[in-house]
Amino acid sequence: MSEGEFAARRVVVTGAGAGIGRAITAAFVREGAWVAAVDLVAERAAETAAIVEGPGRAFGIAGDIRASRSVDRIVEEALGHLGRIEVLVNNAAIYPNCPVLEMPDEQWDAVIETNLRGPFLMSRAAARQMVAGGIRGHIVSVASGAYKSARRGASHYCASKAGVVMLSKVLAQELAEHGIHVNVVSPGLIDVGRRGDVNPTYRETLLRNIPWGRMGRPSEIADAVLFLCSRRAEYVTGAVLDVDGGSGAGRFFLPYSRGA
Template identity: 35%
Template sequence: MIPDYRGEFTGKRVVITGAAGLIGTWTAEAFHAEGAELLLSDNRAEPVQELAKRLGAHAAVADLTTGAGVDELIAAIDEHWPTADILVNNAGIYPRTPVATTERETVETIFAVNVLAPYQLARHVIATMTATGTQGCIVNLSSGAAKRPTRTGGVYSASKAALEMLTRSLALETGEAGIRVNSVGPGFAPGSEVSELPDEHVAKMRRAIPLGRTSGPGDAPSAILWLCSSAASFVTGTTLDVDGGRTAGDFTPSGGAS
């Protein structure tokens, strides 16, 4: 359940990338419920346009695998507002491929979306926030994979680790301007990937989560909104893992094997 922020986000200008995905949609709905103005971006035209129409938001179709695509999104932001108050870098890709057999082109694509696009968007938004005296917030969507790599996701893990370091570096650079930069590591949410996950895989993942359930609509969005609220006014440069304890360490349920 999203807390009631009593109008704190009313009229706040919020940019969300990867908005047509599961967590992006949940986050857009949460900000909309709090009265924010939204610019929703995704590389999938129909889903993001439908979501924007439903929420009365602006839509921007942008391919974040290229610098030109990021520039198109920046142009869309500038077209609507002098600056954003909040940037949520949610877009990310996770090809399952071992490091030793991953082609350079794939690595470049992963880092383009997961690191370079957030960097380029943050750089622009920080400039416009500074120019307008806006004490805004940036939230980057990280992953427990930044701390717990897998045999088939090493490049993805490296990209998210880089994103967390970028978060900390930006926080150091922007604190004096009153701009806060944080990350959220969302938990496992079935349905967040393009391909449907087998039931046995979902069950296995659930057993590895100490709190015994997968991530739902109120989990990551609650953390994102809190980090952007006055309740977190002294929080910057950190990563908040909202994953039911998954990244705390290896877990085996009592009386059973994981």
């Protein structure tokens, strides 16, 4: 990455109060960017803004990406801090698990609203502002291997992540004439420090399908996001970058088929 290219870059990160979003915020701030760190939970957004270390700056913003009105307010507040938006990172998402036969309407709607409607609303608002200001900006959405690989209990999550990938590809086409890049980073299993949240058998089985042999780090997702927003990725748009230690390549858990 070229020296200093993110200095004073104006960035909005959603879901910035935890895990991967916090790491993306920290990475941009380390490179000198100014980041609006948006989270549904005000204290988390504020904590991220307080703990990330410069030379850039971070501003915590409490807000819900699911509704048009609150997205307008988030963007207004971000513009108040940043003056303009040059990069949007759609990172916020939820991932409950439930078989379709037992799925309450509310859970389906919550996942689609957070993981798909939210990125749509945020991308539209940020892109309108970029186009109006003649800003050749970047939009990066954080998907998941679930965009291409089905998993029981994750009908809503898989559908939302496949949806955000297609939303990004269409946006890449529509915004190319304005010089706006739109891409996706698709993480594999990332260690966000909440091992207790996941069924251990599920995690161990997933680990067996990672050729690299370990979980990913949030900072490794951040590196991919920064790459896609850098000059080195000038000719990359409408792309999905799998950052998953090879797990998305196929069925690594299978043995060689030759021999007895």
